[in-house]
Amino acid sequence: MTTLPAASVDPGSAGPASHFQPSYRVSRERLLEKLHALSARHPVLVDSRAIGPRGPHGETLALDFCIVGARRPKRALVLSSGTHGVEGYTGSALQHWVLDVLLPGLRLADDCALVLQHANNPYGFAWHRRVDEDNVDLNRNFLDDFDPSRCPPDYEALYECLNPVDLDPANEARRWARIADYIARHGQRQFQQVAVEGQYKFPQGIQFGGQRRGASARHLLALVGEHLRDAESVVWLDIHTGLGESGSCELITGAAPDTPAFARAQQAWGGQVHSSYSGDSVSTPVNGLLDLGLAQALPPGCRFAFAYAEYGTWPPERVLRAMRADNWLHHHGDRGDATGRAIESEMLEAFRPAAPDWAGAVVAHGASLVESSVEAANITDRRCGKRASERSRR
Numbered sequence: 001m002t003t004l005p006a007a008s009v010d011p012g013s014a015g016p017a018s019h020f021q022p023s024y025r026v027s028r029e030r031l032l033e034k035l036h037a038l039s040a041r042h043p044v045l046v047d048s049r050a051i052g053p054r055g056p057h058g059e060t061l062a063l064d065f066c067i068v069g070a071r072r073p074k075r076a077l078v079l080s081s082g083t084h085g086v087e088g089y090t091g092s093a094l095q096h097w098v099l100d101v102l103l104p105g106l107r108l109a110d111d112c113a114l115v116l117q118h119a120n121n122p123y124g125f126a127w128h129r130r131v132d133e134d135n136v137d138l139n140r141n142f143l144d145d146f147d148p149s150r151c152p153p154d155y156e157a158l159y160e161c162l163n164p165v166d167l168d169p170a171n172e173a174r175r176w177a178r179i180a181d182y183i184a185r186h187g188q189r190q191f192q193q194v195a196v197e198g199q200y201k202f203p204q205g206i207q208f209g210g211q212r213r214g215a216s217a218r219h220l221l222a223l224v225g226e227h228l229r230d231a232e233s234v235v236w237l238d239i240h241t242g243l244g245e246s247g248s249c250e251l252i253t254g255a256a257p258d259t260p261a262f263a264r265a266q267q268a269w270g271g272q273v274h275s276s277y278s279g280d281s282v283s284t285p286v287n288g289l290l291d292l293g294l295a296q297a298l299p300p301g302c303r304f305a306f307a308y309a310e311y312g313t314w315p316p317e318r319v320l321r322a323m324r325a326d327n328w329l330h331h332h333g334d335r336g337d338a339t340g341r342a343i344e345s346e347m348l349e350a351f352r353p354a355a356p357d358w359a360g361a362v363v364a365h366g367a368s369l370v371e372s373s374v375e376a377a378n379i380t381d382r383r384c385g386k387r388a389s390e391r392s393r394r
Contacts, residue, residue: 016363017356019093019100024082024119024126025059027092031118034099035066042068042108047227049219053133055126062122063216065223068103069113069379072230077377079370080117080238083139083290085124085131089352090311091239092118092125093359094366102370112379117223120238120290121216128347129326132214140198140209140286141217142293148211150287151201154194158182162195163205164328167339188316189284195320198287206327209288217293224297233303235268235377237369238290241351242319243282244312247361249369250274251307252281254289261295261304268305268376282310305376309369311362313353322350 021027035044050062067073079098081091095116108114119125123133131137155162161175183191198209213221228234244250251269255261256277265273274281276289291306298304313319325343334340353359374380 015360016097016367017359019096019363020089020359021092021096024088024122025055025057027096028062028064028118031064031066031092031095031099031116034096035068038068038099038103042103043071044068045071047223049223051123051133051215051219053123059126061126063120063219063223064118065227066116066118067113067227068115069108070111073113073228074111074230074232075109075377075379076113076115076228076231076234077373077379078115078117078234078236080120080236082119082121082125083238084137084240085121086128086347086351087130087239087241088119088121088125090241090362093363094239094370097363097367098370101367107381108379109381114374114379117220120220123216128344129330130323130351131208132216134210134214135203135208135330136210136214137198137207138214138216139290140207140288141214142290143209143288146200146211148200151199152194152197155199158194159202159205162324163202164324165332167325167328192316193284197285204331206323221293221297224294229299231299231302233377234298234305235373236291236294236304236306237373238306238308239366240308240310241313243310246312246314246353247358248312249365250282250310252276252283252310253307254286254291261306264303264305265307269307269372273307309366314350319350322346
C-alpha cells in the first residue's frame with residue numbers, strides 16, 4: 001500500500017488535479033456552464049431530475065443526464081459519478097476533464113453520443129455521505145423485490161460493532177476487539193462480505209439497501225429508459241473510490257463470469273474486468289447492484305458493457321471507521337460541532353484523499369481509461385484525428 005501525504009487539492013492549480021471541484025454545488029454549476037459553451041460545437045441536451053432534499057447551502061440536488069451528440073443515440077458511452085455520494089468528487093473530476101479536454105476536439109458520429117450522468121446520488125455528494133437521504137446505499141438498491149428481513153446473520157451478530165450508538169473510546173476499543181476476533185476466526189474477506197454485501201432489515205445500519213426503490217434509483221432508470229431507448233449498444237463507466245491500493249484502479253462488474261454481460265465487459269476493456277459476483281475482485285459479492293438494474297432499463301437486444309472503475313484510497317479499516325462514524329453522526333451526533341466537523345473531514349479524506357499526487361494520478365489514469373472507452377463504444381467519426389491524451393493534459 002502506497003500512502004500519500006495530506007495536502008490540499010487546489011482546484012485552480014495546473015495539471016490533472018485541477019479538474020477536481022470543491023463541492024457538489026460548484027461541480028454542477030460549472031458542468032452546466034461548460035455544456036452550454038460546448039453547445040456551439042456539439043448538440044447538447046441536459047435532462048435534470050431533482051430530488052426533494054436540498055444541499056448544505058439550500059441548492060437544488062439533481063441527477064443531470066447530459067447528452068452530447070445524437071438526441072436518440074444508436075451507440076453511446078455513459079460516464080457516471082456519485083453513485084456513492086462523496087465518491088462523486090473523483091467521478092466528476094473525470095467528467096470535467098471530458099468537458100475541458102476531450103470533447104472540444106472530439107468528432108462524434110452522427111448517430112452516437114457521449115453522456116455525462118452527473119451525481120447518481122446527489123444528496124450523498126452534497127452532504128459528503130455515501131448514502132442517500134434515507135440512509136440507503138444506492139448501489140444496493142436495484143432489486144426487483146425487497147425483503148425487509150434480508151440480512152446476513154453475522155451482520156446482525158456484529159450489528160452493535162458495525163453501527164455504534166456512541167464513540168466512547170472504551171466502548172469503541174471493545175467493539176474493534178470483537179471485529180478483530182471475528183477476522184481472526186473467519187478471515188478479512190469474510191468480514192468484508194458480511195459488512196458490505198447489503199442488508200435490508202436495519203434502516204439505521206450501514207450498507208442498508210432500502211425497502212423500496214429510492215428517488216435517485218427511480219430517476220436514473222427513468223432517464224435511461226427515456227434517452228437510451230433507441231440504443232443498440234451502450235458502454236458505461238461508473239466511477240468509485242475507496243477499495244484497493246492507494247491510487248490503483250480495478251475495473252469491476254457485478255455480472256457472473258459465465259454470462260454475456262461479463263463477456264461484453266471483457267471485450268470492451270481488453271480483458272481487464274473482474275467479477276465481484278465470483279469474488280475475483282477487491283469487491284466481494286454484493287446485492288442490488290446498479291449495473292444489473294441498468295441492464296433491465298435498456299431496450300431488449302442492446303449490447304451493454306458496464307464496469308465500475310474503483311480507485312483505491314486508504315486501508316480498509318480506515319475507510320470502515322469513516323463510514324461507521326458518519327453513520328453514527330447522522331443518527332446520533334451533530335454535524336455542526338467539532339466532532340461532527342472532524343467526522344465529515346475524515347469521510348472526505350477516506351474517499352477523496354487530499355494529496356495532489358493522488359488526485360493527479362487518478363485523473364491521468366482516468367483520462368486514458370475514458371479514451372479507451374470511447375474507442376470501445378465506437379462513437380467517433382473516424383476522421384477525428386489524434387487521441388486527446390496526445391493533444392493536451394490540462
